[in-house]
Amino acid sequence: MPNLIGRATRRASVTAHMRNQAAAVMPATGRSRRTTLIAVSLLAATTALTACNSSGSGSSSAKTLTLWHYEAADSAMGLAWSQAVKDFEAAHPGVTVKVETKTFEQLQKTAPMVLNSSNAPDILEYNKGNATAGLLSKQGLLTDLTPQVTQYGWDKKLSSNIAVTSRYSNGTMGSGGWYGIPNYAEYAMVYYNVDLFNKYKVPVPKSFADFTTAMDTFVKAGITPLANAGAEYPAQQYLYDLALSKADPKWVTDYQINGKADFHDAAWSYAANTLTDWVKKGYIAKDSVSLKATDMGSTFESGKSPMMVSGSWWYGTFESEIKNFTWDTFLWPGSGLVPGSGGNLWVVPTKSKNKQLAYDFINTTLQKDVQDIIANKGAVPVAADPADVTDPKAKKLIQNYTTLAASNGLAYYPDWPVPGFYDTLTAATQDLINGKDSNSALGSLQTAYQQGRSQ
Amino acid sequence: MTVAGTAGPAQVASPDIARRESRRRRGKRVDRGYPLFLLPGAALFLVVIAVPFGMNVWISFNRWQGIGPMTWVGLGNYRRLLADSVFWSSFWHNVLLIVAMAVVPTMIGLVVAAALFDYLGKKFGPRTASVLRACLYLPQVMPLAVMGVVWGWILAPGNGVLNSALRDVGLGSLTHDWLGDPKSALYAIMAVMVWIQIGFPLVVFMAGLQRIDPVLYEAAELDGASWARRFRHVTVPQIRPEFYVVLLMCTIAALKAFAPIYVLTHGGPGYSTDIPSYFSYQNFFEKTQVGYGAATATVLALITLIITAVFISLQFRRRDEED
Numbered sequence: 001m002p003n004l005i006g007r008a009t010r011r012a013s014v015t016a017h018m019r020n021q022a023a024a025v026m027p028a029t030g031r032s033r034r035t036t037l038i039a040v041s042l043l044a045a046t047t048a049l050t051a052c053n054s055s056g057s058g059s060s061s062a063k064t065l066t067l068w069h070y071e072a073a074d075s076a077m078g079l080a081w082s083q084a085v086k087d088f089e090a091a092h093p094g095v096t097v098k099v100e101t102k103t104f105e106q107l108q109k110t111a112p113m114v115l116n117s118s119n120a121p122d123i124l125e126y127n128k129g130n131a132t133a134g135l136l137s138k139q140g141l142l143t144d145l146t147p148q149v150t151q152y153g154w155d156k157k158l159s160s161n162i163a164v165t166s167r168y169s170n171g172t173m174g175s176g177g178w179y180g181i182p183n184y185a186e187y188a189m190v191y192y193n194v195d196l197f198n199k200y201k202v203p204v205p206k207s208f209a210d211f212t213t214a215m216d217t218f219v220k221a222g223i224t225p226l227a228n229a230g231a232e233y234p235a236q237q238y239l240y241d242l243a244l245s246k247a248d249p250k251w252v253t254d255y256q257i258n259g260k261a262d263f264h265d266a267a268w269s270y271a272a273n274t275l276t277d278w279v280k281k282g283y284i285a286k287d288s289v290s291l292k293a294t295d296m297g298s299t300f301e302s303g304k305s306p307m308m309v310s311g312s313w314w315y316g317t318f319e320s321e322i323k324n325f326t327w328d329t330f331l332w333p334g335s336g337l338v339p340g341s342g343g344n345l346w347v348v349p350t351k352s353k354n355k356q357l358a359y360d361f362i363n364t365t366l367q368k369d370v371q372d373i374i375a376n377k378g379a380v381p382v383a384a385d386p387a388d389v390t391d392p393k394a395k396k397l398i399q400n401y402t403t404l405a406a407s408n409g410l411a412y413y414p415d416w417p418v419p420g421f422y423d424t425l426t427a428a429t430q431d432l433i434n435g436k437d438s439n440s441a442l443g444s445l446q447t448a449y450q451q452g453r454s455q
Numbered sequence: 456m457t458v459a460g461t462a463g464p465a466q467v468a469s470p471d472i473a474r475r476e477s478r479r480r481r482g483k484r485v486d487r488g489y490p491l492f493l494l495p496g497a498a499l500f501l502v503v504i505a506v507p508f509g510m511n512v513w514i515s516f517n518r519w520q521g522i523g524p525m526t527w528v529g530l531g532n533y534r535r536l537l538a539d540s541v542f543w544s545s546f547w548h549n550v551l552l553i554v555a556m557a558v559v560p561t562m563i564g565l566v567v568a569a570a571l572f573d574y575l576g577k578k579f580g581p582r583t584a585s586v587l588r589a590c591l592y593l594p595q596v597m598p599l600a601v602m603g604v605v606w607g608w609i610l611a612p613g614n615g616v617l618n619s620a621l622r623d624v625g626l627g628s629l630t631h632d633w634l635g636d637p638k639s640a641l642y643a644i645m646a647v648m649v650w651i652q653i654g655f656p657l658v659v660f661m662a663g664l665q666r667i668d669p670v671l672y673e674a675a676e677l678d679g680a681s682w683a684r685r686f687r688h689v690t691v692p693q694i695r696p697e698f699y700v701v702l703l704m705c706t707i708a709a710l711k712a713f714a715p716i717y718v719l720t721h722g723g724p725g726y727s728t729d730i731p732s733y734f735s736y737q738n739f740f741e742k743t744q745v746g747y748g749a750a751t752a753t754v755l756a757l758i759t760l761i762i763t764a765v766f767i768s769l770q771f772r773r774r775d776e777e778d
Binding site for chain 1: 610613635720722723724725726741743744
């Protein structure tokens with residue numbers, strides 16, 4: 001039986017990831033656009049409501065900073081931000097921060113409408129990516145924070161790799177004005193079961209050859225080395241990880257930003273063939289095709305597979321849920337690039353009534369004490385001091401991030417370049433795992449990529 | 456029309472004249488008050504169906520991301536649709552889904568209804584039959600999303616309920632990744648849909664059976680007809696109207712099926728369980744190729760309309776023949 005309880009408890013972290021990864025471009029686009037479709041019919045009602053509200057909120061808001069976010073109160077970000085609110089209120093006597101917790105869905109669906117009204121909050125957390133923050137910036141709904149970035153020195157805290165998702169030029173990320181500031185980052189790594197590694201005398205892989213040798217050892221012992229899930233993002237991250245191991249930063253920029261991907265190039269062909277090969281060799285279970293990300297987590301947590309390649313969003317979950325074995329992580333061996341990016345953004349709506357306070361609040365969230373909370377709760381802060389991080393695992397998580405960020409090693413996520421590419425990637429990787437011809441799978445990716453870019 | 460037909464001969468010689476006469480008389484009255492009663496329905500139809508459908512057709516002639524400017528592409532989206540192999544294979548999957556959601560449940564429902572009504576009902580009392588009917592109808596009442604999740608666990612690879620059960624009874628060689636293998640995924644979904652759908656034909660048929668004059672059965676029995684022959688020559692012809700209703704409603708349900716695919720497979724593995732409604736949804740909301748998604752939706756709506764028209768005309772023709 002699949003682990004039912006695990007499913008429920010883990011859903012929070014996985015949802016958090018889904019919105020960070022896949023939703024960054026795809027469903028979010030759909031949602032906000034669908035909203036626009038409905039908007040026409042709702043317009044009259046909205047206008048009426050705004051008219052009623054605008055008279056009341058103007059003067060009283062001078063002492064109130066209205067803030068919206070969608071993190072759970074007990075999550076790393078939730079805890080860190082309640083500390084930030086305390087710090088901020090202490091530093092700004094007479095100012096109250098009115099925190100309104102929204103759901104991710106709620107914000108995705110209503111953001112363009114609400115931000116265009118006088119009900120806009122003063123500051124809010126919003127999803128990074130072209131189809132979300134990019135779209136709002138293009139519509140003129142977000143404040144360009146470039147002057148504040150220089151004034152507060154935020155650019156010194158955020159590496160250029162992380163800043164990619166903060167800067168938008170005509171709605172496209174990568175360059176231009178700063179429209180959002182992230183507090184955290186995320187990246188993919190290999191989680192491994194230390195007990196199983198010891199039992200089978202497998203050393204922690206230092207090179208790609210070590211990695212495959214380790215997997216061979218497990219296969220010989222009748223164990224599937226890699227936990228996988230074909231029906232959701234994990235399988236496509238394996239594919240992307242493999243492609244990245246043969247790629248360079250220019251390849252990533254071409255793929256992610258310039259719209260110049262060639263799915264029949266050396267990197268993608270290698271990735272597709274290797275993935276098929278890994279299934280044949282038993283590194284990845286063939287019957288993982290229909291599994292979801294939570295199932296992959298269960299496979300790793302139950303000790304069935306000694307390794308799992310996925311993002312830092314699993315870190316907190318594993319720390320609280322894995323009790324019966326020791327686990328640790330290493331970066332994908334032999335590759336300078338891994339899937340990852342900056343986290344979701346603080347944005348200031350153009351209609352914010354307290355912009356200066358909003359800027360000050362962003363600055364507060366980037367201070368050491370707030371960032372340290374993020375670190376000690378198992379997430380990756382963008383500006384923490386590793387010396388202040390007490391938990392050794394968290395320390396390693398941050399050190400690895402620092403290494404990657406310094407070398408521009410975060411290669412974003414494979415589904416980012418085109419809205420809805422997530423589904424195409426899922427279908428293609430399922431075909432590959434089922435042993436279909438890699439040329440046709442890559443061909444379908446090329447078609448969908450070009451179709452999406454031409455829209 | 457049957458009312459006019461039977462009332463006719465008493466007043467005038469030709470039933471045709473009587474029918475026309477009664478229509479004319481009714482027509483006069485209609486002119487006065489009745490159109491008012493049509494207004495709410497017509498307004499709703501206009502707002503909920505006609506205008507959105509018209510907009511959808513309009514959008515399907517454009518390239519549009521859901522916001523921003525539209526680019527007129529004429530029949531471009533439809534040309535692309537004609538050449539899209541994923542779309543056509545999704546249509547084929549929908550045909551199989553019609554088999555699973557309309558044809559098979561209708562047949563099973565008919566046999567089960569007859570057995571419950573004719574045999575179990577008589578032998579164990581109507582209460583037993585009602586309880587069994589309610590049990591079989593249960594899947595129709597439960598939310599599809601919940602059932603999808605539960606069936607996902609049942610059909611899960613490895614330690615899924617079905618595979619575990621197979622192993623327990625010594626059929627370990629039959630274990631399979633039911634939803635992960637493109638060869639079995641659609642059939643697995645079809646099986647789930649049969650289970651879900653049976654309740655609807657069953658309830659309709661049982662209601663229909665109660666309408667049949669018991670005299671017919673008695674006469675057939677006296678003539679020495681077996682249960683099977685009574686079933687074939689009395690039951691089936693008598694509940695023909697119910698057949699049309701059930702088949703039509705189930706076929707339409709199959710054409711607009713979305714939830715089972717969304718919950719169980721997301722159209723995968725690969726595109727092996729993709730269906731037009733899901734295909735349209737993906738283009739509309741996930742790929743934000745709204746024009747293309749609208750073209751798919753328009754084609755799907757037209758096909759549903761055609762099938763409905765065929766069913767209804769068949770039904771009327773049959774009824775006219777019987778009259």
